[in-house]
Amino acid sequence: MILTGGNRNDVTQLLPLIDAIPPVRGRVGHPRRKPDSLFADRGYDHDIYRDQVRQRRIVPAIARRGTRRGTLHGTGLGTYRWVVERTFAWLHGFKRLRIRWERRADIHEAFLKLACCLITRRQINSLC
Structure with missing residues (x-):
């Protein structure tokens, strides 16, 4: 990243x-x-x-x-662009990612990866 x-x-x-x-x-x-x-x-x-x-x-x-x-x-x-804009909107649903509060890049990246996992889980649950 x-x-x-x-x-x-x-x-x-x-x-x-x-x-x-x-x-x-x-x-x-x-x-x-x-x-x-x-x-x-x-x-x-x-x-x-x-x-x-x-x-x-x-x-x-x-x-x-x-x-x-x-x-x-x-x-x-x-x-193609709406997919990217939609994903950014989903990520902005996580307050901590909307504004970067973390000074360390590794912590910010960890929160970003966690948010992506949660978004993926939500999408899989909506299919089942």
Whole structure:
């Protein structure tokens, strides 16, 4: 997990986040180390970042500034983005994660992992 200060621009952590993706188990052979594509909103709209993502052989689907807002910037990102926004809303249901009170990153990460476990348990219980 990459933990930064509260007032940092998200785009500064784009490449470290991509590089920190762990291997994904799947078919026999080499595990996948990177995604096929990257979906991002207008905050990541810069040719430098697009080029750096392409150098990692990942197709960038980054919304362009100045495009109409109707379908989430004309990229079709809305169909994927709601999953992320919904998950953030669930995490903000835990008061301790809404505002970071913990000074130590390991304690904050532990609360984050605990919240993810509780959210997963709730989702499994709703299926049964």
